[in-house]
Amino acid sequence: MSDQLYREIILDHYKNPRNKGVLDPHDFSAEDVNPLCGDEIRIDLRVKDGKVDEVKFSGRGCAVSQASASILTEMIEGMSVDEVKALTKDDLLEEIGIPVSPARLKCALLSLKVLKSGIYGVQQDDL
Amino acid sequence: MAQSAHTTTQHSFSPLDASAIRAEFPILNQPLEGRQRLAFLDSAASSQKPTAVIQALDDYYRKYNANIHRGVYQLSETATSKYEESRHLVASFVNAATPREIVFVRNTTEAINLVAKTWGRQNITRGDLILVSYLEHHSNLVPWHMLAEVTGAVIKGIPLTSDLQIDVEAFDLLLTEEPKLVAITHVSNSIGTINDVVSLTAKAQAAGATVLVDAAQSVPHLPVDVQAIGCDFLAFSGHKMLAPMGSGALYARRKHLDAMPPFMGGGGMIKKVRIDSSTYQDGPARHEAGTPSVGDAIGLGAAVEYLTALGMDRIREHERELMAYAMAKLPEVQGLVQLGSPDLAVRSGVISFTLNDIHAHDIAAILDSSNVAVRAGHHCNQPLMDLLGITSTTRASFYVYNTPEDVDQLVDALHNVNRIFEVGAASR
Numbered sequence: 001m002s003d004q005l006y007r008e009i010i011l012d013h014y015k016n017p018r019n020k021g022v023l024d025p026h027d028f029s030a031e032d033v034n035p036l037c038g039d040e041i042r043i044d045l046r047v048k049d050g051k052v053d054e055v056k057f058s059g060r061g062c063a064v065s066q067a068s069a070s071i072l073t074e075m076i077e078g079m080s081v082d083e084v085k086a087l088t089k090d091d092l093l094e095e096i097g098i099p100v101s102p103a104r105l106k107c108a109l110l111s112l113k114v115l116k117s118g119i120y121g122v123q124q125d126d127l
Numbered sequence: 128m129a130q131s132a133h134t135t136t137q138h139s140f141s142p143l144d145a146s147a148i149r150a151e152f153p154i155l156n157q158p159l160e161g162r163q164r165l166a167f168l169d170s171a172a173s174s175q176k177p178t179a180v181i182q183a184l185d186d187y188y189r190k191y192n193a194n195i196h197r198g199v200y201q202l203s204e205t206a207t208s209k210y211e212e213s214r215h216l217v218a219s220f221v222n223a224a225t226p227r228e229i230v231f232v233r234n235t236t237e238a239i240n241l242v243a244k245t246w247g248r249q250n251i252t253r254g255d256l257i258l259v260s261y262l263e264h265h266s267n268l269v270p271w272h273m274l275a276e277v278t279g280a281v282i283k284g285i286p287l288t289s290d291l292q293i294d295v296e297a298f299d300l301l302l303t304e305e306p307k308l309v310a311i312t313h314v315s316n317s318i319g320t321i322n323d324v325v326s327l328t329a330k331a332q333a334a335g336a337t338v339l340v341d342a343a344q345s346v347p348h349l350p351v352d353v354q355a356i357g358c359d360f361l362a363f364s365g366h367k368m369l370a371p372m373g374s375g376a377l378y379a380r381r382k383h384l385d386a387m388p389p390f391m392g393g394g395g396m397i398k399k400v401r402i403d404s405s406t407y408q409d410g411p412a413r414h415e416a417g418t419p420s421v422g423d424a425i426g427l428g429a430a431v432e433y434l435t436a437l438g439m440d441r442i443r444e445h446e447r448e449l450m451a452y453a454m455a456k457l458p459e460v461q462g463l464v465q466l467g468s469p470d471l472a473v474r475s476g477v478i479s480f481t482l483n484d485i486h487a488h489d490i491a492a493i494l495d496s497s498n499v500a501v502r503a504g505h506h507c508n509q510p511l512m513d514l515l516g517i518t519s520t521t522r523a524s525f526y527v528y529n530t531p532e533d534v535d536q537l538v539d540a541l542h543n544v545n546r547i548f549e550v551g552a553a554s555r
Contacts, residue, residue: 011547037488037504038518061518062486107488 009097013067018074021056030118031059034110039065041111043073043118052076052084057111064104069111071095076115084119087112143437143445149528151177163498166536171316171344171477171524172502173366176430180369183429187422195421196395196412210421213428214411217376220431221342221361222352228384230377230411231424235343236266238362238377239310241414242339243270245387246360246379247308250337253279256306258336260285260293261514262315262322265507267341271310284510285311290468291318291511298327302334309336313345317506317522318467319450319477321345328357337383343367347526348446348475350439353378365423369527370430374423377414385409391416434527442527446476449525453478453534460541461550466520476525479506482541483550487519490544494521497540499533 023029023044031042039061046054055076057069075095076084092112093100100108149155152175155165167175187209193202195210211226218226232238247270251257257271261284275282283304286297293311309331313324328338339360345351347368353361360383365374379387389396389407393416398406407413434442450471457463462483468474482490487503494501502522505512512518523537 015549037486039486062488064489064492101492104488104492 009071010063010067013070014063017057017066017070019056019070019077020058022058023054023056028118030114032110032114032117034061034065034106037062037107039107039110041065041069041114043069043111043114045115045118047081050080050082052079052081061110062104062107064100064107065110068092068096068108069114072111072115081119084115087115141441142448143441143527145445145528145530148177148437149530151179152528153178153181155528163536164532166497166499166529166533168523168525168529168533168537169500169502170347170367170526170529171522173372174347174369174526175528176369176371176426177433179433180371180426180429184371184422184426187425192422194418206421209425209428210419213424213431216428216431220351220435221346221363221378222354223378224354225381227410228378228381230379230384230414231419231427232362232375232377233373233420234364234366234375235341235362236270238360238375239267239339239341240270241377241390242360242362242379242387243274245390245414246337246383247271247274248278249386249388251275251278251280251307255280255308256304257282258285258298258301258306258309258311258331259283260311260322261287261511262291262293262312262318262320262508263310263510264312264316264341264343265509266343267310267312267339268510271308280307287514290320290470291315291466292320292468292473293322293327295327299330302330302336305334306331306336308339310339310341312341312343313351314342314348314475314477315467315508315511316344316477317479317508317511317520319344319475319479319524320467321349321473321475324356324358332357332359344475344477347434348439349443359383365427365430368427368430369433370427371420371423373420374427376427384411384414387414389413389416393417395419437527445527446525447471449529449531449534450474450476450478452531453523453525453537456534456538457541460538461545463541466515476529477522478524479520479522481517481520482544483548485544485548485550487521489548490521490541493544493547494537494540497536497543499537499540501537 026044027047029044033040041059044056055073057073154175191202191205193206195207214226214229218229286294288294314321324340331338338358340358342361342363346363359380361378366372396408396413396416464481466479491503504519
């Protein structure tokens, strides 16, 4: 039930986003927009010893898109680049924990799309 | 030509009995199963269907379904006659001079594309000016973009006033540039602004322009008279006026229709076909290639009869009263900002609003949990949204089956949205 979606984890991360901001310098910065509703997400990443050292997200949009970005950044802190590359939609949705209706899937997965688009540009020897 | 449907003997403006009307719409009376009653406030996207229309469709497929125009047996003759009767009903509904000026199409979008690809390709050349307004739905923009791309025509947008009506002074100025075509909406699908298409058409034609009116949001909700408007083309969808999806009409003044080349080619629109060439029918048949959506067109005829019996003046009055109620009640919700003019005379039954800085999708999702159906997004009005500096609004729209109870349910649900986002409590 979408009421539930808002009462718990989504609202918490929307109001108290983790890792909000930008990184300068960064190893990659990627951004994307969900044109249907105007959600925007940008993710900046710093890699050290093959692992995610620091990650920040910024953007604007619906609570679902912004909260899932916050949740995602928490998930990947300390992960190896390979682990990040292996992350699936189901992994993120499981972390959100509450069912996301088909209409909102694009919102929930925008941050993952951004992350995936950037992570493949990170060379393993770019440490 | 028979007197237009909306000036029948409905002299009394006795109000619509919306509760009784609602009972005739099966989808609004389904078992609740623990949910609240459905407050359906998205008719601007697509309307629900009364039993009468569903029955017409059912009857068609049960009793007289057959391909039309060429069959010499009873079923086909009946189907053909019902299809053409529908054309007569639709022509009367908008006061066309003759049913010959009504082309059946799938929807407004198809109607406008039809004009762009036939009349447009024939009459628009490099450097010609096409005027559209910032209120237009994408379906009355993109076909012209596509036409401009292949012809080299130029497109300019008619500016709006701060009340989101067409800026008439700016319009007059643009007319001095001698546009070939003016394509404008009668009623804005997101803001509900009613444009004075009678005056705008007269001015545009005096300046030498051909005029197309997007009537998708007007024909279902208020009396529309193409003689009074005087436009060259008028387009509307059946599914927004209680008729099945797949039905709709293009009104095209006879002088244009007879001169326009066909849109699609194939069976039904030809006179003579040789191996390497063909000649075409006259009249609307030229633009109705292939097997039409006969059942859907008959459903449109049934919808026209249903609306005519209610009376378009009464429907307009009903929506105006609901709008007055809603526009007075919505300010009770903290931080709600309504868009558009407060003058009900220029407003149809559509309200777009923002609520604090809560995203429209979040609002709509929480409203859904109270079984309130609204639409959130850009409403196929991206140029308008850009002009307003926003990405989306939440939109509620009214029709014959809506009651003040629907508005109450909407307002209660909006209070809930504020509660969930803790508006008024410590800010983020």
